[in-house]
Amino acid sequence: MYICLFGELDEHTAPNARQTIDACILQGGFGNVVLDLSNLSFMDSTGIGVLLGRYKKIKKLGLTVCIASPSQQTDKLLKLSGIYQVMPKIS
Amino acid sequence: MNNKDDKKVFNQNKMTISVQSKTVNEALVRSSVAAFCAELDPTVDQINEIKTALTEAVNNSIVHGYDGDIKGFVHIEATINGDTVHIRVQDQGKGIADVEAAIKPFYTTKPDQERSGMGFTVMEAFMDNLKVVSNDRGTVVEMSKRIKA
Numbered sequence: 001m002y003i004c005l006f007g008e009l010d011e012h013t014a015p016n017a018r019q020t021i022d023a024c025i026l027q028g029g030f031g032n033v034v035l036d037l038s039n040l041s042f043m044d045s046t047g048i049g050v051l052l053g054r055y056k057k058i059k060k061l062g063l064t065v066c067i068a069s070p071s072q073q074t075d076k077l078l079k080l081s082g083i084y085q086v087m088p089k090i091s
Numbered sequence: 092m093n094n095k096d097d098k099k100v101f102n103q104n105k106m107t108i109s110v111q112s113k114t115v116n117e118a119l120v121r122s123s124v125a126a127f128c129a130e131l132d133p134t135v136d137q138i139n140e141i142k143t144a145l146t147e148a149v150n151n152s153i154v155h156g157y158d159g160d161i162k163g164f165v166h167i168e169a170t171i172n173g174d175t176v177h178i179r180v181q182d183q184g185k186g187i188a189d190v191e192a193a194i195k196p197f198y199t200t201k202p203d204q205e206r207s208g209m210g211f212t213v214m215e216a217f218m219d220n221l222k223v224v225s226n227d228r229g230t231v232v233e234m235s236k237r238i239k240a
Contacts (some may be wrong), residue, residue, distance in 0.1 A: 010118065010146055011150045011154060042143075044147055044150065045147060045209035045210050045212075045213050048207035048209055049206050052207065072136055072139075073136065076217075077143065077213065080213065081209055
């Protein structure tokens with residue numbers, strides 16, 4: 001399953017992002033997950049919490065999560081957090 | 092006025108903005124400060140780093156300083172001095188009990204929530220300098236970044 005994030009992911013937008021992605025996860029019937037960040041124009045450390053939270057939920061289903069196409073700023077933030085150790089980046 | 096004085100005046104500028112402690116204002120603050128920094132002709136990476144670090148500081152004030160109480164205000168001051176941007180974020184919230192611990196990566200006072208505990212780590216990584224002063228009357232975060240040509 002591809003999950004594409006759009007716009008800005010910060011404290012204000014995080015609740016909606018969590019709710020929307022969790023609704024997809026609840027539906028079930030999908031395989032491994034790719035979080036496509038190519039259309040995410042801004043993300044702060046709140047976004048790291050959002051991604052890790054979704055990772056934990058998906059991992060419980062026995063599935064893997066990868067991250068695709070982060071911007072340079074988001075990539076730097078994700079590297080800093082060490083998140084790629086559990087959610088590898090794919091091209 | 093000679094050329095030297097012209098340059099001195101051109102390279103000094105200041106803006107202040109105060110916003111209510113509401114998360115919707117984070118985007119307004121970072122966009123405003125980013126626009127203010129444009130006169131230094133920063134790269135896209137540099138401006139994104141400033142926006143991210145600033146958002147972390149403002150978010151700390153809103154989420155931790157005021158603990159979600161929207162009656163508080165966050166005061167942001169940005170100063171251009173030569174080729175360096177100085178940013179000061181101040182709140183009158185409850186303060187940070189242990190600044191030394193709060194600056195460490197993955198430290199969070201809200202482990203029940205999906206908090207990464209990376210706020211100050213991001214500020215340190217994306218800016219050149221970071222100073223945090225806090226007591227029970229509020230917190231002041233000062234950070235700066237040189238915009239290299």
